[in-house]
Amino acid sequence: MAMSTTDNRQYHIQVAPGEVGKYIFLPGDPGRCEPIAQFFDEPRLVAKNREYETWTGFLDGEMVSVTSTGIGCPSAAIAIEELVKAGSDTFVRVGTSGSMQHHIKPGDLGVIQAAIRDEGTTSHYLPLEFPAVADLDVTRALAVGARSLGKTVHVGISQTKDSFFGQHEPSRMPVASRLDERWKAWMAGGAICSEMEAAGLYIVASTLGVRAGGIMMILGNPEQKPMTEAELKAGAVENVLPAAIEGMRELIRQDNGK
Amino acid sequence: MSEKVHHLQLEKGDVGRYVLLPGDPGRCEPIAQLFDNPRHVATNREYVTYSGYLGDTLVSVVSTGIGCPSSAIAVEELLKVGADTFIRVGTSGAIQTDTPSGQLAIVTAAIRDEGTTSHYLPMEFPAVASGQVVDALVEAGRRTGANTRCGISQSKDSFFGEVEPDRMPMASRLHDRWEAWRRGGAICSEMEASAIFIISQIHGARAGGVMHMMGQGADTDPERALLLSTAVESLRVLIEQDKAGAVWP
Numbered sequence: 001m002a003m004s005t006t007d008n009r010q011y012h013i014q015v016a017p018g019e020v021g022k023y024i025f026l027p028g029d030p031g032r033c034e035p036i037a038q039f040f041d042e043p044r045l046v047a048k049n050r051e052y053e054t055w056t057g058f059l060d061g062e063m064v065s066v067t068s069t070g071i072g073c074p075s076a077a078i079a080i081e082e083l084v085k086a087g088s089d090t091f092v093r094v095g096t097s098g099s100m101q102h103h104i105k106p107g108d109l110g111v112i113q114a115a116i117r118d119e120g121t122t123s124h125y126l127p128l129e130f131p132a133v134a135d136l137d138v139t140r141a142l143a144v145g146a147r148s149l150g151k152t153v154h155v156g157i158s159q160t161k162d163s164f165f166g167q168h169e170p171s172r173m174p175v176a177s178r179l180d181e182r183w184k185a186w187m188a189g190g191a192i193c194s195e196m197e198a199a200g201l202y203i204v205a206s207t208l209g210v211r212a213g214g215i216m217m218i219l220g221n222p223e224q225k226p227m228t229e230a231e232l233k234a235g236a237v238e239n240v241l242p243a244a245i246e247g248m249r250e251l252i253r254q255d256n257g258k
Numbered sequence: 259m260s261e262k263v264h265h266l267q268l269e270k271g272d273v274g275r276y277v278l279l280p281g282d283p284g285r286c287e288p289i290a291q292l293f294d295n296p297r298h299v300a301t302n303r304e305y306v307t308y309s310g311y312l313g314d315t316l317v318s319v320v321s322t323g324i325g326c327p328s329s330a331i332a333v334e335e336l337l338k339v340g341a342d343t344f345i346r347v348g349t350s351g352a353i354q355t356d357t358p359s360g361q362l363a364i365v366t367a368a369i370r371d372e373g374t375t376s377h378y379l380p381m382e383f384p385a386v387a388s389g390q391v392v393d394a395l396v397e398a399g400r401r402t403g404a405n406t407r408c409g410i411s412q413s414k415d416s417f418f419g420e421v422e423p424d425r426m427p428m429a430s431r432l433h434d435r436w437e438a439w440r441r442g443g444a445i446c447s448e449m450e451a452s453a454i455f456i457i458s459q460i461h462g463a464r465a466g467g468v469m470h471m472m473g474q475g476a477d478t479d480p481e482r483a484l485l486l487s488t489a490v491e492s493l494r495v496l497i498e499q500d501k502a503g504a505v506w507p
Contacts, residue, residue, distance in 0.1 A: 113389060114386040115384060116382045116383050117382040117384070125442075126438055126439075127435060128381045128382060129369045129371045129381060130369050130410075130439065131368060131369065131384035131385055131410060132384055133366060133386055136366060136389055136392055136393075139389060139507075140389065143507045155507070182380060185380060185383075188379075188460060189378075189379045189383050189460055190460065190462060191383075203442075207441060207442055209443060
């Protein structure tokens with residue numbers, strides 16, 4: 001079945017080649033696309049279909065876009081597949097995540113170097129032994145960009161999970177003891193944060209030969225205790241956006257040999 | 259009572275923070291010749307240890323033997339005696355068909371196609387190298403003039419499952435998985451990296467690897483020499499960074 005129209009408009013994201021840049025921001029939430037696009041020069045809405053919203057503009061003269069993935073690896077895998085068909089090759093996931101270490105606090109930023117494949121999508125691509133790993137140039141640029149803004153940055157491994165409530169309310173799940181045991185294993189392995197899309201993006205990117213990375217606002221704590229007012233303020237998602245933009249600028253500069 | 263760790267027969271002070279990890283015990287002495295004032299420290303089973311200096315910094319080379327079971331023991335015991343930076347150095351098979359023989363793979367992450375690391379963490383957890391070590395190896399390759407390529411390695415338990423898959427009862431599965439690794443972008447196949455990476459990750463230690471790839475065309479001795487000199491040079495890069503108190507990246 002052909003999954004695009006005669007003008008190569010992609011089936012789910014409704015984007016055609018030429019409408020997006022090589023460089024793409026990937027938030028989960030469609031509502032975050034416009035705020036990210038406001039950092040671009042000449043931002044314009046390109047397409048809107050299902051959970052996929054796309055804006056395109058320019059950063060330092062380079063065409064860049066933002067496309068929402070929706071929540072989870074199933075929809076994120078579709079987004080990156082179709083964006084590659086439309087000509088993109090560099091992806092930066094940006095969003096929120098839960099802290100998995102006591103020294104990592106709300107308001108800190110996590111740059112995801114690799115991801116735990118605790119989800120069901122990527123085993124349709126590669127056996128579970130294969131590592132979900134970010135492109136190191138993207139990882140380095142995101143960390144350098146965020147640090148240049150004075151942010152506290154942790155570079156490390158994220159847990160990419162399929163169940164939000166399995167993380168936040170594990171005790172009510174029939175498999176509670178398994179969830180608890182695995183959460184402790186991820187912590188002991190040094191994982192820094194928990195989110196829901198990175199593994200899908202990294203594995204699909206590896207199979208397509210494109211680059212991906214991710215930068216996350218850190219929220220919460222490993223025990224899922226409520227956050228204080230001050231923590232909620234520090235962890236506002238708006239606080240990660242300038243760092244993601246600066247990281248992309250840094251990457252564009254590196255790619256252009258500057 | 260001896261304070262020596264059981265298998266490596268080392269105690270604190272015998273080795274530096276920085277350790278090169280070849281598989282072959284016979285490669286320890288040639289590597290140690292690239293250190294200043296090298297001395298043989300211990301030999302037990304497949305574990306041979308030499309220590310020496312790069313500038314004023316103590317560095318070591320310890321053989322792991324073949325495979326993740328013996329490599330895991332080496333890393334665990336080296337952590338106990340104070341090491342915290344590990345660079346695997348050795349030989350590998352090329353996975354991508356366009357690999358020129360003698361190109362060096364700088365390993366960024368490893369496929370956990372082995373039985374050891376699932377005793378540590380579930381299979382979903384990635385075996386990933388330290389970005390700082392990867393960057394140090396890239397910089398070392400620039401300094402030595404080595405032809406390098408960064409990418410993912412397959413860490414397998416069966417050498418003959420790779421080189422003679424057709425005689426294995428599960429030949430078709432071996433072929434399918436090899437093709438999956440290739441299409442996933444993996445660049446080389448070896449037998450120890452995933453255990454070194456997973457155990458280092460758990461302990462907050464740094465690990466990476468540089469592998470000579472046997473690909474198209476004949477190997478030459480100068481290429482083999484470049485593998486060892488690049489590995490040693492990467493330690494110099496890390497020592498410089500650590501002395502400067504650099505935070506990666």
